[in-house]
Amino acid sequence: MDTAMSGRTAVVTGASSGIGAATARALAASGYRVVCAARRADRIAALADEIGGIAVTCDVTADTDVAALAEAAGPRVNVLVNNAGGAHGLEPVAEADLAAWQTMFDVNVLGVVRVTKALLPALVAAGDGIIVNVGSTAGRIVYEGGAGYTAAKHGLAAVSETLRLELFDQPVRVTEIEPGMVRTDEFSLTRFKGDKDKADRVYAGVAQPLVAEDVADAITWMATRPAHVNIDLLVIKPRAQAAQHKVHREG
Ligand code: 8X3
Numbered sequence: 001m002d003t004a005m006s007g008r009t010a011v012v013t014g015a016s017s018g019i020g021a022a023t024a025r026a027l028a029a030s031g032y033r034v035v036c037a038a039r040r041a042d043r044i045a046a047l048a049d050e051i052g053g054i055a056v057t058c059d060v061t062a063d064t065d066v067a068a069l070a071e072a073a074g075p076r077v078n079v080l081v082n083n084a085g086g087a088h089g090l091e092p093v094a095e096a097d098l099a100a101w102q103t104m105f106d107v108n109v110l111g112v113v114r115v116t117k118a119l120l121p122a123l124v125a126a127g128d129g130i131i132v133n134v135g136s137t138a139g140r141i142v143y144e145g146g147a148g149y150t151a152a153k154h155g156l157a158a159v160s161e162t163l164r165l166e167l168f169d170q171p172v173r174v175t176e177i178e179p180g181m182v183r184t185d186e187f188s189l190t191r192f193k194g195d196k197d198k199a200d201r202v203y204a205g206v207a208q209p210l211v212a213e214d215v216a217d218a219i220t221w222m223a224t225r226p227a228h229v230n231i232d233l234l235v236i237k238p239r240a241q242a243a244q245h246k247v248h249r250e251g
Helices: 018-029 039-051 063-073 098-126 147-166 189-192 196-201 212-223
Strands: 011-012 031-039 056-057 081-082 129-134 172-179 233-236 239-242
Touching: 011 018, 011 063, 011 098, 018 031, 018 039, 018 081, 018 212, 031 039, 031 063, 039 056, 056 063, 063 098, 081 098, 081 212, 098 129, 098 147, 098 172, 129 147, 129 212, 147 172, 172 239, 189 196, 212 233
Parallel strands: 011 031, 011 081, 031 056, 081 129, 129 172, 172 233
Antiparallel strands: none
16 A cells, blocks of 8 residues: 555445446546545445445535535545446437436436535545546447437537536546546446347457456546646557547457
8 A cells, every 4th residue: 555645535336336336446546535435335345344435425406415525534535436327228319218328418418527526625625636536438429329428428428517617716636537448347248238249249359348446547647647747638549449439350
């Protein structure tokens, strides 16, 4: 553990799996007291136990849950990682599942805004707060079937950039990380409603997609730069993914 960060608090949403869980572990290893927030209480309880953190059951779409998260985090928060998010479906706009689109906007955009609003006073009070929004390459490009998700992640990118302007005279950095292809247990399974074959096809033949730990490592690097250094945007993709549609697949 890096003792330089002890006494400092980090909050990670969507901490029950994937990038969120890996980030909670990485920040704890760097010495932060980590508040692990997610809907699945059993998972975050186990994670908090493992890393000596705090578990807060939290649905980022619920005002009362987010208020409880702010209460548990305390008066000073050094790092907020807005990671909770996800994709639902891959249908063309003409067949848009509006309920799924609503969920994507609720979690990926409004959830980030709700949590940020609630924790901003504590981030300012810390004197050197940083917000890391976990966006996606889908926040800069579009692809067929992806409009519900890409529109939501473009929305998140707009929120991140606006917030940086609005907080220009405050001791809070606003950053965004945009991962491309990351093989996690749940992202593609969720997108394809549990269809494992479809989920596996996303990564077919790709020797080394990114894994959650790669992204967690980058987030931790962003969060541990000196307080005057703002990494506005970090795009991270596997070497095999030169661009969204240009992926090297073997076999
Ligand atoms: C995940 C990247 O390509 O599935 O955020 O939209 S992609």
